[in-house]
Amino acid sequence: MEKQYNNYDYQLTSDSSFLSQRFGNTPELVAMFEDxxxxxxxxxxxxxxxxxxxxxxxxxxxxQLKNFLSVAFYVSxxxxxxxxxxxxILTEHPDYLFAILNKANEYINNDEPERVPEILGDAxxxxxxxxxxDLFHIGEFTGFYKTVIRYYISVNNIELAENRYEILKELxxxxxxxxxxxxxxxxxxxxxxxxxxxxxxxxRISPANLKPLPVTKKHKEPQFNHSEISDLYKYGFxxxxxxxxxxxxxxxxxxxxxxxxxxxxxxxxxxxxxENGWDEETSSxxxxxxxxxxxxxxxxxxxxxxxxxxxxxxxxxxxxxxxxTTTLWQCFYTxxxxxxxxxxxxxxxxxxxxxxxxxxxxxxxxxxxxxxEKKEEVLAVYTDVYNVFLNSNIEDNLIDTDFLGLSIxxxxxxxxxxxxxxxxQLYEKGYVALGINGDYEAVAxxxxxxxxxxxxxxxxxxxxxxxxxxxxxxxxxxxYNDTQSYKPLIPQQAVSNKIGRNEPCPCGSGKxxxxxxxxxx
Numbered sequence: 258m259e260k261q262y263n264n265y266d267y268q269l270t271s272d273s274s275f276l277s278q279r280f281g282n283t284p285e286l287v288a289m290f291e292d293x294x295x296x297x298x299x300x301x302x303x304x305x306x307x308x309x310x311x312x313x314x315x316x317x318x319x320x321q322l323k324n325f326l327s328v329a330f331y332v333s334x335x336x337x338x339x340x341x342x343x344x345x346i347l348t349e350h351p352d353y354l355f356a357i358l359n360k361a362n363e364y365i366n367n368d369e370p371e372r373v374p375e376i377l378g379d380a381x382x383x384x385x386x387x388x389x390x391d392l393f394h395i396g397e398f399t400g401f402y403k404t405v406i407r408y409y410i411s412v413n414n415i416e417l418a419e420n421r422y423e424i425l426k427e428l429x430x431x432x433x434x435x436x437x438x439x440x441x442x443x444x445x446x447x448x449x450x451x452x453x454x455x456x457x458x459x460x461r462i463s464p465a466n467l468k469p470l471p472v473t474k475k476h477k478e479p480q481f482n483h484s485e486i487s488d489l490y491k492y493g494f495x496x497x498x499x500x501x502x503x504x505x506x507x508x509x510x511x512x513x514x515x516x517x518x519x520x521x522x523x524x525x526x527x528x529x530x531x532e533n534g535w536d537e538e539t540s541s542x543x544x545x546x547x548x549x550x551x552x553x554x555x556x557x558x559x560x561x562x563x564x565x566x567x568x569x570x571x572x573x574x575x576x577x578x579x580x581x582t583t584t585l586w587q588c589f590y591t592x593x594x595x596x597x598x599x600x601x602x603x604x605x606x607x608x609x610x611x612x613x614x615x616x617x618x619x620x621x622x623x624x625x626x627x628x629x630e631k632k633e634e635v636l637a638v639y640t641d642v643y644n645v646f647l648n649s650n651i652e653d654n655l656i657d658t659d660f661l662g663l664s665i666x667x668x669x670x671x672x673x674x675x676x677x678x679x680x681x682q683l684y685e686k687g688y689v690a691l692g693i694n695g696d697y698e699a700v701a702x703x704x705x706x707x708x709x710x711x712x713x714x715x716x717x718x719x720x721x722x723x724x725x726x727x728x729x730x731x732x733x734x735x736x737y738n739d740t741q742s743y744k745p746l747i748p749q750q751a752v753s754n755k756i757g758r759n760e761p762c763p764c765g766s767g768k769x770x771x772x773x774x775x776x777x778x
Contacts, residue, residue: 266384267383267384267393267398267428268391268392268393269392269393269394269395269398269428270392270393270394270395271394271395272394274287275392275394276321276394276396276397277290277321280318280319280320280321281318281319282316282319282321283316286312286316286319286322289312290321293305293309293322293325294325296308296329297309297325297328297329297332298328298332299332300332300333305329306326306329306330306333309322309325309326309329310326313326320346320349320350320353320355320356323342323345323346323349323350323356324343324346324353324355324356324359326342327339327340327342327343327346327356327359330342340363343356343359343360343363344360347360352387354386354387354397354400354401355397355400357376357377357386358400358401358404360376361373361376361377361404361408362404362407364376365407365408365411370408370411370412371412373408373411377401377404377405377408381405381408381409381417381421383397383398383401383402386401395428395429395432396434398428398429399425399429399432399434399435400434402421402422402424402425402434402438403425403434403435403437403438403441405421406418406421406422406425406438406441406442407438407441409421410441410442410445415442415445415446415449418441418442418445419442421438422435422438422439422442425438426439453692454692457690457691457692460658460687460690460691461658461659461690462651462656462657462658462688463611463657463658463659464607464608464609464654464655464656464657465608465654466567466568466569466570466608466609466610467607467608467654468567468568468569468608470524470527470528470568470569470572471524471525472528473525473526473528474528475525475526475529476526476529478490478522479518479521479522481515481518482511482512482514482515483504483507483511483512483515485500485503485504485507486504486515486516486519488500488504489504489519489541489542489545489546490539490542491538491539492538492541492545493537493538493540493541494537494541494723494726494727494733495727495733496541496545496723498720501549501552501719501720504549505549505552505553509553512549512553513550513553513555513557513558516546516549516550516553516555516558517546517550517558517561519542519543519545519546520543520546520547520561520562520564520565523542523543523565523576524565524568527572527575530575531575535575537732540575540576543565543576543577544576544577544580547562547565547585547588548584548588548719548722548723549719550562550588550592551587551588551591551592551719552718552719554591554592555592556592556593556595556596558592559589559592559593559596559599560599562588562592563603563613566609566610566613567606567608567609567613569610570610573610573612573613579730581610581612581613581616582612582615582616584722584726585613585616586616586617586619586620586623586714587620587716587717587722588620589616589617589619589620589621590620590623590624590716593617593620593621594624597621597624597631597634597635597638598638600617600620600621600638601638601641601642603617604617604618604638604642605642605645605655607653607654607655608654611657611659611660611663614657614660614664615660615663615664618660618663618664618667619667619714621635621638621639621667622635622667622668622670622671622712623671623713623714623716625671625673626670626671626711626712626713627713627716632671632673635671635673636673636675636676639664639668639673639676640675640676640679642664643661643676643679643680643683644679646661646683646688647679647682647683647686647688656688658687658688658689658690659690659693661683661688661689661690662689662690662691662692662693662694663693665680665683665689665693665694665700666693666694668680669694669700669703669704670712671712672704672709674704674705677700677701677704680697680700681697681701684696684697684700685697
């Protein structure tokens, strides 16, 4: 025998002669099998049916030949005749596994999965079906498990389907049956995911953005106190370090004024920039300004930054992009550390984008993880915010089911289990998206999990933020080298490939990455 496996109490062989010996096929007949396999899958071969019938008359005890005939009818489109032949095989060779599997698949195809245990057995195990056998061909094992997986999927038991797939993958990772079994599971999960998303979407409550952009025809850059500020309009995230160091040495008061004016300029000239099209090197100036204000610890600028972030998703996508879910929280962490009441006011403002608020919640969560002494302060913030949401109506334009789901994930990470009673009430009112952390019972289990993970994220200065982006984000890292000599970047909107488990999934589903695409990578 070529190879034998001993695992999961199965003895398997890949010896190509094993099945032929088992069914008493002569060497002459075995020599024909390879050519016959090709012929039965050729739809243009009109003579294969007669050829197989002749061979069956000559070798009446070979179930493989009759199985070839069943397959040939199936390939030709004569499904009724294929089923008839398979039933004939079961009559003459009732222990022939592949005919049994064909019958099981027939039941599944006919939406009669409840009949599958009649033929495969309640245990759904190959050894239980053949208790007198110790050794199986690898093709028998994979064919059986593939059909069992398909059965479990047909009765919506994805847990057992995935369990059997793990065994199949371990014992036959490269077998075509394993690949097909994976396709069954993948298709099922996609279908169920789409159904869940459609159902959740019906229940989703999102605030409408009501802050209008000013209508202006401005196209000239404003007059700044410092000429160095104009350099921020010329570079993307490959901006030379010396530009930042030179800017940070400018007089603080007038510098902050210039950086705040950049944010005003982005709003005033939005139509102008939009008309010219997004370009990484010329459209990153607002982000530069926000990160510079963070570096300056310009706490008084927090209100101006938030005012800039109050516009609609299209505006935010243009100027902020993926930074809204990856780096923006660091600005709120630094500038809001000593003014959590102001952060709370932002969270309670109506009509604001989900992910702007989520970045604030993430910053507050990180404050607790880095500074446990702030737990009571942060707990009070979430308590007040959740109470306001709990007592709000849809007409208030505040309820945001995705934000509440994502922020509850943050409270789990910083272990604010004191919030469970009010979180339960939010769930009862239907104000929390179920696709992010699951239902209330799932949230309660997470809070009570004995083993806690450390969800601290790296806190970076401005140079570390930019280095992290250009070395780890798709569209940047291929243009980076160890000498840190910045090269012009081909215009392309950055999309992060460094996604935290609690960040919104970049596929656009609105779910947390850990609940969406993380397991598909």
